[in-house]
Amino acid sequence: MSTSVPNPPAEGAAEDGETLGREVASGDRPRGVSRRGLLGAAGAGVVGIGLGAAGMAVRNRQPAGSAEPSPIDRAYPFYGDHQGGIITPAQDRLHFAAFDVTTSSREELIGLLRDWTAAAARLTAGQDAGEIGATSGAYDAPPDDTGEAIGLPPSGLTITFGFGPSLFRARGKDRFGIADRQPAALRRLPHFPADNLDPTRSDGDLCIQACADDPQVAVHAVRNLARIAFGRAAVRWSQLGFGRTSSTSVSQTTPRNLFGFKDGTANLKAEESALLDQHVWVPAGADPAAGWLAGGSYLVARRINMTIETWDRQSLREQEAVIGRTKAEGAPLSGGEEFTEPDFAMLGRGELPLIPEDSHVAMVHPDNNDGAQMLRRGYNFVDGSNGLGRLDAGLFFIAYVVDPRTHFIPIQTKIGIGDAMSEYLQHTGSALFAVPPGVKQGEYVGQALFT
Ligand SMILES: C=CC1=C(C)c2cc3[nH]c(cc4nc(cc5[nH]c(cc1n2)c(C)c5CCC(=O)O)C(CCC(=O)O)=C4C)c(C)c3C=C
């Protein structure tokens, strides 16, 4: 029998639901009591409230007197105006998966989205994927949760769903009766200069971005969503990431990428709502065919291998010239500190710009790209080595943009040709997804596309 208890109260999908979170108790649990049972009990009863950037505390695992809850106790609401995992403060771990839909039935696709929504709401609250739980079901049936997250707290898990161009139309066929609702901007990304794409790491009908502060929690989420999809969708490719390479909130320190540089300094941040409206969220009326996407965004994913062995043999001077910022502070080479605006006109020795024109920062800065900004949310990856003694390492680049035609494609085209950093990079995977707006209680993700 299940040790089921009522679900925790639904998250107050606050206006700014994504930046608010809720900490749920974990702690050691006795054998035979489901993860869901404990967390449900916490949600039902032990609700202490303390709103902050992190959210509401249910039960704090921190030592008494500590003001900041541990990130692993944090739970972000699944329901809200926007999906979680976009402006949520970037967690430390990623499991990203792209799926091929294997059914041709529209009803089965909708059923999958319903099931994924229900499971994602449970998982992000720190519960088992299914209502019965990993160890409480019938002895002769497969459990409705795989079990590896038993005892683990929510860990700040967010689950973000996206729809690829091929969901709408493949080989000229309207697969699910939604071809006329395909956004004009949702097309397969073009081939960029210096791309060396692996088709088995590219594209997909659907995607799931699971971010958490515990890798096991992120992997558990994707694994269970893939299990639930059986017979309707299958994993096409997936990518693990560690060490966020961006900050998406002013409350976060800037992390470093595998080149050893601070990455995320000039990123769009959750607190910059006017800029997010301009550069990240798709406005109502943006595309007459795709009203369902209002309040959503576009997710660009690029698996970018970094030839770190070559990079590591470059002088510090060369490395800084390639990036356009100092390695220690992340300050622009034109001077100041990390958050000083770069001055691309400032000249140095030989009347040359202090920030080289082919440096990465000069290439991608909004001043040099018609003002386009993006919300970057990438992760480092190391997928073992390649058999030639080189690490298969790099940056799994994720960016959320209002329109890839204005906010990604022109910039990527430009840097593929002229960016000094390109010499050390190889793009090996590529995908674009439309990310529907947040889910309302009682609805499923992307519902407006099918109604
Ligand atoms: C097409 C968009 C971008 C790709 C692809 C990309 C890859 C990439 N970037 C780094 C390292 C850094 N990027 C930095 C800044 C930065 N990068 C992009 C865009 C792309 N990066 C933008 C829009 C910006 C912000 C520019 C600005 O407004 O000044 C930085 C500097 C620190 C920071 O501001 O975050 C670094 C370092 C790598 C290693 C990489 C591919 C592997």
Ligand SMILES: [Fe+2]
């Ligand atoms: Fe960059």
